[in-house]
């Protein structure tokens with residue numbers, strides 16, 4: 001499938017070629033024709049899968065096709081959670097719309113509003129905005145949303161995480177009821193579904209989870225480790241393997257902070273990114289990993305969303321995610337051109353259920369192995385009643401897959 005076959009016109013195709021894209025990503029392939037057809041749309045795919053162009057390209061085309069409309073004013077509104085994302089989206093709009101006669105601008109908080117107000121006064125067809133500044137200027141009657149034809153909620157999951165739901169509701173109430181609404185998100189949670197029900201009309205839903213072939217290109221290993229030994233084990237793995245660029249995932253920001261502290265004490269330079277850090281702190285941490293000024297980035301799933309993380313040689317799940325899809329998103333960050341990436345999971349006894357769900361999702365078994373010196377002592381039987389089934393499955397896997405225990409301890413008294 002080519003961009004041309006998706007129905008985009010020549011002036012936009014030229015801009016895409018100049019940008020260097022050869023073919024649409026999966027989510028672009030699925031979303032663009034629906035948006036061009038005027039449908040409301042819910043699109044979810046992992047970070048870095050090209051969602052921005054997925055909505056920007058067709059919106060630019062729709063706006064430029066109906067340029068005759070006499071009314072000037074904001075015809076398309078794109079909401080994003082942070083000013084960095086707003087700026088990113090806006091620069092995409094400018095790139096893809098370079099050959100069109102449309103005007104766009106971007107507004108966000110934390111800076112003087114006057115230049116933004118001036119730009120809006122000069123007339124814009126497309127506005128990229130963070131919710132706070134948008135409402136602020138609207139309250140001052142410095143902009144009108146009465147002519148909006150298309151609304152995009154970009155990184156909707158992050159907007160919810162950041163507590164923007166009330167602002168979003170307020171903004172919705174200021175928009176014409178007759179409009180096209182597009183919601184883009186990295187995840188497909190219940191909250192997202194609720195938002196969709198509330199604000200989208202008869203929407204088409206498109207999804208693009210990384211193909212299994214992506215997962216196939218990744219060496220996945222799962223180790224059974226006692227919870228209390230996980231931090232020592234991970235530091236040993238990283239130091240022992242002399243790994244330089246490692247992305248580590250935890251479930252909570254507490255765990256991220258604690259692990260980062262411990263790593264730094266052990267001379268493995270690490271930074272944590274989580275929901276309490278600003279986007280610019282996250283971007284800075286990411287570039288530290290990129291430039292090799294730090295060795296490890298410890299992230300929560302929420303923090304990793306909305307970041308354009310380059311492919312890294314090693315991804316470690318310090319804690320398994322309780323949502324299986326997140327596992328696929330996490331390990332999708334590893335892999336190198338031509339080479340296999342490595343994804344490692346440290347699994348404590350209470351996480352074996354999570355592992356089973358992950359195995360089901362990826363259609364692949366991840367036999368549990370043991371790291372020498374970190375033989376688990378908490379038996380599956382230690383967990384309370386409901387885990388009885390866990391035990392039997394665990395043992396079955398252990399017996400069947402014994403040959404996969406690469407790093408089996410040679411002797412047990414080695415501690």
Ligand code: ADP
Pocket residue numbers: 020021022023024025028045046047048049050051052053306308
């Ligand atoms: P998302 O919003 O899904 O996280 P982005 O829209 O930020 O992803 O895109 C991630 C990266 O992929 C950007 O650097 C973008 O320029 C690039 N990209 C987008 N579409 C394509 C494509 N069709 N071919 C190659 N690269 C693309």
Ligand code: MG
Pocket residue numbers: 051052154155306
């Ligand atoms: Mg995005």
